[in-house]
Amino acid sequence: MSKQGRKAQFTRALIEARSLIIDGSLPAGERLTETALAERLDLSRTPVRQAMDRLVDEGLLERIDTGGCRVARFTMADLVDAIELRGVLEGTAARLAAERGAVPEIADRMEQVLDALDRAVDPARFDFRAYVRLNEEFHDLLARLAGSPIVAREVERASRLPAASPVAFLQGQELIPDFRVSLGRAQHQHRRIYEAVRDREGARAEALAREHARLARANLEYVMHEQPSLADRVPGLALVAG
Amino acid sequence: MSKQGRKAQFTRALIEARSLIIDGSLPAGERLTETALAERLDLSRTPVRQAMDRLVDEGLLERIDTGGCRVARFTMADLVDAIELRGVLEGTAARLAAERGAVPEIADRMEQVLDALDRAVDPARFDFRAYVRLNEEFHDLLARLAGSPIVAREVERASRLPAASPVAFLQGQELIPDFRVSLGRAQHQHRRIYEAVRDREGARAEALAREHARLARANLEYVMHEQPSLADRVPGLALVAG
DNA sequence: GGGGGACATTCTGTATACATTACCGCCCCT
DNA sequence: AGGGGCGGTAATGTATACAGAATGTCCCCC
Numbered sequence: 237m238s239k240q241g242r243k244a245q246f247t248r249a250l251i252e253a254r255s256l257i258i259d260g261s262l263p264a265g266e267r268l269t270e271t272a273l274a275e276r277l278d279l280s281r282t283p284v285r286q287a288m289d290r291l292v293d294e295g296l297l298e299r300i301d302t303g304g305c306r307v308a309r310f311t312m313a314d315l316v317d318a319i320e321l322r323g324v325l326e327g328t329a330a331r332l333a334a335e336r337g338a339v340p341e342i343a344d345r346m347e348q349v350l351d352a353l354d355r356a357v358d359p360a361r362f363d364f365r366a367y368v369r370l371n372e373e374f375h376d377l378l379a380r381l382a383g384s385p386i387v388a389r390e391v392e393r394a395s396r397l398p399a400a401s402p403v404a405f406l407q408g409q410e411l412i413p414d415f416r417v418s419l420g421r422a423q424h425q426h427r428r429i430y431e432a433v434r435d436r437e438g439a440r441a442e443a444l445a446r447e448h449a450r451l452a453r454a455n456l457e458y459v460m461h462e463q464p465s466l467a468d469r470v471p472g473l474a475l476v477a478g
Numbered sequence: 479m480s481k482q483g484r485k486a487q488f489t490r491a492l493i494e495a496r497s498l499i500i501d502g503s504l505p506a507g508e509r510l511t512e513t514a515l516a517e518r519l520d521l522s523r524t525p526v527r528q529a530m531d532r533l534v535d536e537g538l539l540e541r542i543d544t545g546g547c548r549v550a551r552f553t554m555a556d557l558v559d560a561i562e563l564r565g566v567l568e569g570t571a572a573r574l575a576a577e578r579g580a581v582p583e584i585a586d587r588m589e590q591v592l593d594a595l596d597r598a599v600d601p602a603r604f605d606f607r608a609y610v611r612l613n614e615e616f617h618d619l620l621a622r623l624a625g626s627p628i629v630a631r632e633v634e635r636a637s638r639l640p641a642a643s644p645v646a647f648l649q650g651q652e653l654i655p656d657f658r659v660s661l662g663r664a665q666h667q668h669r670r671i672y673e674a675v676r677d678r679e680g681a682r683a684e685a686l687a688r689e690h691a692r693l694a695r696a697n698l699e700y701v702m703h704e705q706p707s708l709a710d711r712v713p714g715l716a717l718v719a720g
Numbered sequence: 721g722g723g724g725g726a727c728a729t730t731c732t733g734t735a736t737a738c739a740t741t742a743c744c745g746c747c748c749c750t
Numbered sequence: 751a752g753g754g755g756c757g758g759t760a761a762t763g764t765a766t767a768c769a770g771a772a773t774g775t776c777c778c779c780c
Contacts, residue, residue, distance in 0.1 A: 242545065242741080245764065271731060280765045281732090289528065293535060295631070302772065303484065303732050317574075317628040324570045328563070386559040386639065389537070393635075397628065484771080487734065513761060522735045523762090544742060545762050 245279050249287035252277055257296045257307055258398075260474030264309040268297065294396055296475075310398055310475045315456055318400035323449025325391045326375070330441035332382035334433045339383040346377045346430055350423075357423050359416070367419055368406050374426055375402040378445070381433060398472035405455035407469050422451055487521050491529035494519055499538045499549055500640075502716030506551040510539065536638055538717075552640055552717045557698055560642035565691025567633045568617070572683035574624035576675045581625040588619045588672055592665075599665045601658070609661055610648050616668055617644040620687070623675060640714035647697035649711050664693055 241247060253273060256262045274284040288305055291297040297305040333339075338346075349370050356367040379391035395401045425448045432441035459466050459473065467473040483489060495515060498504045516526040530547055533539040539547040575581075580588075591612050598609040621633035637643045667690045674683035701708050701715065709715040 243763065269731065282764055282766090285732095286531065289531060295628075313626070314628050317626045320574070321567075321570065321629060321632055324566060325563075328566045332559075332562070384555070384559045386537075386556050387563065390563055390632075390636065394632065485733065511761060524734055524736090527762095546742095 243283070246283040246286050249273075249277055249279055249283045250290055253284075253287050253291060254294075254296065257291070258471050258474065260468070262307050264307050264475050264477060266307045267300070268305045268307060270304070295398065308398075308475065309477050310472075311477055312456075312460060315399045315472075315476065316453055318394070318397035319449055319452045319456065321397065322391070322394045322400045322402070322452075323446040325387075325394045326378055326449060327442035327445040329379050329382050329384075329387050329391050330429055330433055330445040331438040332384060332387060333378075334436050334438040334441040336382060337436075338381045338433055342377050342381050342383075343430075343434070346374065346381065349374050349377065350427060350430060353423050353426060357416070357420050362416065368403060371406070371422070371426075372403050378429070398475060399456065399470065400452070401471075402449075402452065404472065405452055405459070405470055407471070418451070418455075422448070425451070485525070488525040488528050491515075491519055491521055491525045492532055495526075495529050495533060496536075496538065499533070500713050500716065502710070504549050506549050506717050506719060508549045509542070510547045510549060512546070537640065550640075550717065551719050552714075553719055554698075554702060557641045557714075557718065558695055560636070560639035561691055561694045561698065563639065564633070564636045564642045564644070564694075565688040567629075567636045568620055568691060569684035569687040571621050571624050571626075571629050571633050572671055572675055572687040573680040574626060574629060575620075576678050576680040576683045578624060579678075580623045580675055584619050584623050584625075585672075585676070588616065588623065591616050591619065592669060592672060595665050595668060599658070599662050604658065610645060613648070613664070613668075614645050620671070640717060641698065641712065642694070643713075644691075644694065646714065647694055647701070647712055649713070660693070660697075664690070667693070 262268060268288070270281050270285050270288065273288065274281045277284065288297060292299055292305065296308055298308050300306055353367065353370045353374065355361060356363045356370060375395070376392075379388045379395075382388075399405075425444060429441055429444045429448060432438075432444055459470060460476075467476075504510060510530070512523050512527050512530065515530070516523045519526060530539060534541055534547060538550055540550050542548055595609065595612045595616065597603060598605045598612060617637070618634075621630045621637075624630075641647075667686060671683055671686045671690060674680075674686055701712060702718075709718075
């Protein structure tokens with residue numbers, strides 16, 4: 237048994253199984269048994285079962301009544317809904333932060349992140365990797381800005397739905413013609429969201445955060461309609477039926 | 479091993495453990511080990527562990543870094559947020575149903591439920607048990623009205639957060655002076671929500687659904703401030719610190 | 721040739737064994 | 751007397767054994 241990490245086998249099972257599903261090695265709709273997966277990953281059934289439970293929770297697997305699982309089959313509509321939901325929940329986080337006042341330490345950090353994002357999208361010293369990292373931190377901070385663990389938790393959960401994550405399309409975006417323009421637009425929205433929260437404009441903050449999530453939807457639609465060849469660059473898009 | 483049910487032990491562990499937490503037998507903050515719970519429920523660790531995983535997911539338990547769990551400690555603010563979230567998500571379900579058109583079969587059933595609810599709150603033939611059952615069905619139908627499995631799933635998840643369920647306060651409500659008036663008000667809102675969905679008034683439907691969840695908040699605040707003695711009649715209120 | 725039923729296989733759900741790790745209290749040393 | 755190390759105990763993580771259920775398969779009978 238591996239010495240590193242307290243739940244090493246479980247973690248490995250979770251990560252590897254998730255990869256298998258997301259990159260399409262396990263085709264959507266395929267039946268998946270504990271035993272088969274355990275053998276494939278060379279693990280015992282115990283950690284594999286836990287990992288499968290977790291993946292069911294994440295929505296990547298569906299339980300079958302009789303036992304065992306099936307790889308979830310997503311439609312475009314499902315991904316659109318997942319993105320919409322993330323927008324709604326981030327919007328709620330933003331609105332509550334505006335109404336109740338933002339947690340000062342998180343707001344401070346957010347200002348730093350926004351400044352850093354400005355630098356990252358500056359054409360003179362464009363830094364894609366920095367953008368990805370900072371964008372992720374922005375969304376994490378936004379989830380926690382209202383100081384509500386319950387809200388933060390659900391925002392983060394919604395971000396784990398397939399292709400709903402704020403970072404899901406950044407990979408593919410590298411290959412989209414004017415993606416730098418798109419990142420600049422996103423950063424503009426980041427600023428406006430924070431501004432609305434700071435100025436206690438709850439409705440505006442909510443609406444802006446929702447609209448911000450629409451960027452992901454636009455990217456989704458672009459990839460699916462204009463560049464289906466990029467679909468395998470975006471995590472989870474292999475799951476989409478048809 | 480029990481003959482009845484495919485996951486009888488797991489189910490028993492989940493239900494009994496949840497009861498122990500919700501009714502306060504396991505005080506908030508208390509450390510809870512697999513072994514201890516397994517012994518207490520007279521089960522092996524395997525189903526107990528799965529049940530604990532699930533309860534962590536539901537938010538009733540918190541994982542401890544080192545392994546093991548702690549019974550979650552909720553504040554009033556947490557319950558308020560949980561209710562707010564349910565309102566936001568039901569609002570989203572209602573708005574999307576309005577924007578995209580409601581699923582006809584679900585809308586049909588909803589009209590029947592609304593008629594039945596009218597009868598249940600009619601003072602002449604008031605029927606509390608029927609109200610509880612129909613109210614639950616109304617909220618279930620609302621979650622699915624937009625025809626989005628993703629949205630329905632998250633609405634239902636939010637309803638499982640402690641004391642956030644649409645039915646959480648009905649128990650205690652029996653003991654509140656003019657609770658019949660309150661039920662009538664709730665039913666009035668049910669009607670208006672459905673009406674807005676039917677007439678494709680998305681913003682109105684969303685706002686009404688959010689406001690409807692505020693009834694739960696009002697009940698929460700009433701119980702906590704006016705009738706703390708009722709707190710143990712409402713599932714989950716025993717978890718609230720202070 | 722097709723359908724149905726008994727059998728075999730496989731899988732799940734549960735219990736339990738085993739090794740590793742964390743926890744707790746005690747004692748010793750300074 | 752207080753703090754730090756040390757050992758015992760208990761709990762976790764993982765593997766595996768076993769029984770019951772589900773699935774399918776193969777053969778026989780029609």
